[in-house]
Amino acid sequence: MQAPDLPAPTRVLVADDEPDLRALLERYLGDHGLAVRTVDGAAAVDRLLARERFDLLVLDVTMPGEDGLALCRRLRAAGETIPILMLTARGDPLDRILGLEMGADDYLAKPFTPRELLARIHALVRRQRMLGAHAGPADAAARVSFGAFVLDLAGRRLVRDGAEVPLSSAEFALLKAFARHPGRTLGRDRLMELAHGRDHAATDRSIDVQVMRLRRVIEADPSAPRYIRTVWGAGYVFVADPGPGG
Template sequence: MEILIVEDERTIAELIQESLESEGFACRTCYDGLSALELFRERQPDLIILDLRLPGLDGLEVCARIRQQTNLKDPYILMLTARGEEIDRIVGLSTGADDYCVKPFSPRELVARVRALLRRSLRHGGHPQQIYCTEHFTVDLERHIATRNLHGDKSQQLELTSSEFKLLTLFVKNPGRVCDRARLIEHLWGDDFFGDERVVDTHVARLRKKIEPDPRQPRFIKTAIGVGYKFDDAMES
């Protein structure tokens, strides 16, 4: 498996390369959009880690041009973005990105996302496997299993109800993004829900009891006052 890293901040690029190579991945690195396109055509990597903000061609344009190529390998693309940028615009179908990682990120989180993307190809011949990872959590939709990632390679399977599993899945798929109560309700019950939208708070409270070190002071599921909740699984400073 070969990975192309496209990141104009050299210290970040070196950190990514060192983290991936320590896990056995072969990596190439470049620092601008035009070089990324040249290396893509030359090497045809299995996965591209692509920064959104690049000199010259930005990450969205590079992503779009790669997806327009014919007779070349169609790689997975993991977009790197700063907090506050439009995640929907990055990971939407129009861009062709497969996943994103929000800066600042931990090397462990990045490696987990890379493994999850490449696992889709390895296990299903290119058909996406529904596995989503953050720093501390992994959700496998196909097997309906959620785990908490512990130190090292250890993990703990979480005992969740169907509603709790759905909530955690939505949060893990949207780290750093505020989910309002209306969206949470639609995700849990669809259009058939009638009642007080505050009922979702009860389900969030139950999920917190199962995943938070201290549910009274949530580390992962933060309250967005007057709106809903935000899942934050970035590395603590």
């Protein structure tokens, strides 16, 4: 009798230049059901991404050569949408904000416990799957049009004038949250909950960075946005039809 198909394990690629940490994470994450590959730098990441599929990428900020921030920015510029979690040994919150600006979905400061990293990985992968295969009935045929854009909620695609616009998982989640609540002012905490779930810890500044990233994708002039507008002291509002002249 043939065994029933089992769900494929979550595939994680970890890039860090510390051999001891790579060995620890490979062993710990593997013991908890993840399929883990570890590498020591950006060149090895490029080689593996070119020939294998991964569900999540963990990048150390301070790798020699092309560091994690530069690699994250390059991958996003090339249209890579895999969720990215940054590891940083620097205590400065500005480094974390910079990671979000480069396109990271989450960050974790060193030193950390492997258990905390595992929880972050599960949260990011769970969000990615909820946005895709587990889209609700309301998303099944939902397409939201604004300006030259069409947001396909079921297909997880943003299209402009017939061409697909690459979005990271975090960018799509945030745009979906806005699109499902047009014309409503959403505070930062509510936006974070809608886009990333209740278990996602973040600061007001981090949601502002994510809004800024999304504006760079959809706004002709991010400094004078038509679609995602700031409501001072309250949060943000999505205006799907700004009308003539915005």
